[in-house]
Amino acid sequence: MKIAAAYIHAIPGDITANLNQTLTLLQQLDKEGIGFVLFPELSITGYATAKQDIALALLQEEAVLQQLTGFSKSSNLSFAVGYPQQHNEQFFIAHYLFTKGKIAGIHQKSHLGPNEKSTFSEGDELSVFQTGPLKIGMQLCFETHFPEISYAQARQGANLLAMAFASPNETATEKSERFKRYLCARAYDNACYVMACNLSGSTARGAHLPGLAMIIDPKGNILAETQKTGSGYCVADFSTEKLNRIFQSKMAWFNHFKRDQFLNDACKKNPNTALCLSSKWSFTRVNSYFSDFASLVFEHFLSSTQNRELFLQDQNKFYD
CATH class of the missing domain: 3.60.110.10 (Carbon-nitrogen hydrolase)
Known part of the structure; x- marks a missing residue:
């Protein structure tokens, strides 16, 4: 096709x-x-x-x-x-x-x-x-x-x-x-x-x-x-x-090889899985659909003030 x-x-x-x-x-x-x-x-x-x-x-x-x-x-x-x-x-x-x-x-x-x-x-x-x-x-x-x-x-x-x-x-x-x-x-x-x-x-x-x-x-x-x-x-x-x-x-x-339960259990060990940058933007909807694994990775990325500022600048640049 x-x-x-x-x-x-x-x-x-x-x-x-x-x-x-x-x-x-x-x-x-x-x-x-x-x-x-x-x-x-x-x-x-x-x-x-x-x-x-x-x-x-x-x-x-x-x-x-x-x-x-x-x-x-x-x-x-x-x-x-x-x-x-x-x-x-x-x-x-x-x-x-x-x-x-x-x-x-x-x-x-x-x-x-x-x-x-x-x-x-x-x-x-x-x-x-x-x-x-x-x-x-x-x-x-x-x-x-x-x-x-x-x-x-x-x-x-x-x-x-x-x-x-x-x-x-x-x-x-x-x-x-x-x-x-x-x-x-x-x-x-x-x-x-x-x-x-x-x-x-x-x-x-x-x-x-x-x-x-x-x-x-x-x-x-x-x-x-x-x-x-x-x-x-x-x-x-x-x-x-x-x-x-x-x-x-x-x-x-x-x-086919992804260990969903393993990743979910790993995330549950960390109580800070709900991620909210500020009142401007929230990522908690990701957790409502899927595992918290990606949120934890992203939270680590945003722990750097420089990374967080670059991310928010990116939002303003690309979304009308």
């Missing part, structure tokens, strides 16, 4: 234009015989965090989902796009998976960036969605920085980690190099394909969004990438045979 990581040049608030760009690109990729396409975070609305912008977008939610469902019914490919969601009084950053004329899955962002928390709520589920041979674990931008999420999805059977970004600032080349520093490790450590795409254009606050896309194989190798200006996409083959070779090898499937 061929898979594609794609992005559009999104205009914040111009849902009609963004939807038309998406459908045009989907039509082209359908003709190319692509099996699955991933689009960036909040791709249909453009990236915005103001409550009034989200409320206006939700007025068009039903019509937008109907159009996307209609296209899905008439095409052979599956695809995932970003659109906000509302449950009762809570707003969520969500990603929708469409296949065979239906919404096959919805992922709500579980870990929010600092500037998203005043508008959005955090989702409480990490699911894996299947379409054909693909078992997809979706992650949205900030979520990709928590290795436990990839591990949890891989343990649920995910063979493809679909990572959708709306990460501002940097040039496309700088962002691509930063992504490669940790996304290749997510693929290699979990024996999963990884596909990533970043929204192009600007945020509602005017921050630059450099469009890019990449696909990584389960050994951490870059299979395809693009940094084309405007909209763009890259395509690669998804091979179940390559995955099977890893699963059947003696050493390459690392998660």
Whole structure:
């Protein structure tokens, strides 16, 4: 099966234009015989965090989902796009998976960036969605920085980690190099394909969004990438045979050997497992999903004042 990581040049608030760009690109990729396409975070609305912008977008939610469902019914490919969601009084950053004329899955962002928390709520589920041979674990931008999420999805059977970004600032080349520093490790450590795409254009606050896309194989190798200006996409083959070779090898499937209980017990010996940097940001949600092991490592890293200051500077730099 061929898979594609794609992005559009999104205009914040111009849902009609963004939807038309998406459908045009989907039509082209359908003709190319692509099996699955991933689009960036909040791709249909453009990236915005103001409550009034989200409320206006939700007025068009039903019509937008109907159009996307209609296209899905008439095409052979599956695809995932970003659109906000509302449950009762809570707003969520969500990603929708469409296949065979239906919404096959919805992922709500579980870990929010600092500037998203005043508008959005955090989702409480990490699911894996299947379409054909693909078992997809979706992650949205900030979520990709928590290795436990990839591990949890891989343990649920995910063979493809679909990572959708709306990460501002940097040039496309700088962002691509930063992504490669940790996304290749997510693929290699979990024996999963990884596909990533970043929204192009600007945020509602005017921050630059450099469009890019990449696909990584389960050994951490870059299979395809693009940094084309405007909209763009890259395509690669998804091979179940390559995955099977890893699963059947003696050493390459690392998660098979992980001693979860041992790591959990080791962490319980330390009473200071709940990590909270300050009122500005908290990592305790990591502990609510997974083992405390990674939190302990990170707590040690942040015990240095210099490291802590660098980390907080990084948050301000990369998250609008």
